[in-house]
Amino acid sequence: MKRRTTVMLGLILVLVLPFGISLAENPPGEKPNETWRTAPRHSAGIAPDPAANADTAIVQVYAASTYSWRGYFAVHTWIIVKHSGETAFTRYDVVGWGGGNVVRTNYAVPDGLWFGAEPEILLDLRGEGVDAIIDDVQKAVKTYPYPQEYRSYPGPNSNTFIAHIGREVPALDLDMPANAIGKDYRPITNPVGLSPSGTGVQANLYGMLGFTAGLEEGLELNLLGLNFGIDFNRPAIRVPSIGRLGLPNTGSLAAEESKL
Numbered sequence: 001m002k003r004r005t006t007v008m009l010g011l012i013l014v015l016v017l018p019f020g021i022s023l024a025e026n027p028p029g030e031k032p033n034e035t036w037r038t039a040p041r042h043s044a045g046i047a048p049d050p051a052a053n054a055d056t057a058i059v060q061v062y063a064a065s066t067y068s069w070r071g072y073f074a075v076h077t078w079i080i081v082k083h084s085g086e087t088a089f090t091r092y093d094v095v096g097w098g099g100g101n102v103v104r105t106n107y108a109v110p111d112g113l114w115f116g117a118e119p120e121i122l123l124d125l126r127g128e129g130v131d132a133i134i135d136d137v138q139k140a141v142k143t144y145p146y147p148q149e150y151r152s153y154p155g156p157n158s159n160t161f162i163a164h165i166g167r168e169v170p171a172l173d174l175d176m177p178a179n180a181i182g183k184d185y186r187p188i189t190n191p192v193g194l195s196p197s198g199t200g201v202q203a204n205l206y207g208m209l210g211f212t213a214g215l216e217e218g219l220e221l222n223l224l225g226l227n228f229g230i231d232f233n234r235p236a237i238r239v240p241s242i243g244r245l246g247l248p249n250t251g252s253l254a255a256e257e258s259k260l
Helices: 002-025 068-072 130-142 158-168 250-259
Strands: 058-065 075-082 090-094 103-105 120-126 192-194 200-205 209-214 218-223 226-231 236-239 243-246
Touching: 058 130, 075 130, 075 158, 090 158, 120 130, 130 158
Parallel strands: none
Antiparallel strands: 058 075, 058 120, 075 090, 090 103, 192 200, 200 209, 209 218, 218 226, 226 236, 236 243
């Protein structure tokens, strides 16, 4: 009986602690007059200047808290690309409102705030060999299997789209955070396959129940769309609401180094 109680308390703590941290980082009620129509979507100033880097091929993946109360639980992800010789980025993400094809090109500025939420860099690739990766990314955009479908929970959604690109282009080594709800969405007709990074395996039903094991993801369990796990590559605990507790991912490290 004591063991069962201890396990239950542990599970509650694992669920409540990340949510509490997420709540503390973004307290409710700070912007009472802000709506999705008026929320800022300007540049966060973290994308490299495409004109100044015209000779460099660049791929970046971003994540930002989703709008309103959903932001305490999940992030929205998108990808931007620029071939060498180009002076502007192309942005790809999935947006559920507006009808029609949910895959959008240049829906917003490359590193724009997602309805008031500051984005962070998950992935930053530049230079030699990246042009070929961009070609593969653009092919993957065209083969996304759910261009007319969108469900914020459990998917398919914006994170399902970026996870699809990661599987199709394993050279990205994409490590999506645990709070990218929808990244694990798989239909019942295809429950087993590559993990979102393309470096491991995954078994899942509709993004609601399953597991992932990969070089980038480590070990991760999905229960009702909530992810728990351990990242061995860059030591951290993978948890709901905030994504990870431990060392930041490669993108975050690159972003900090770029400020020095």
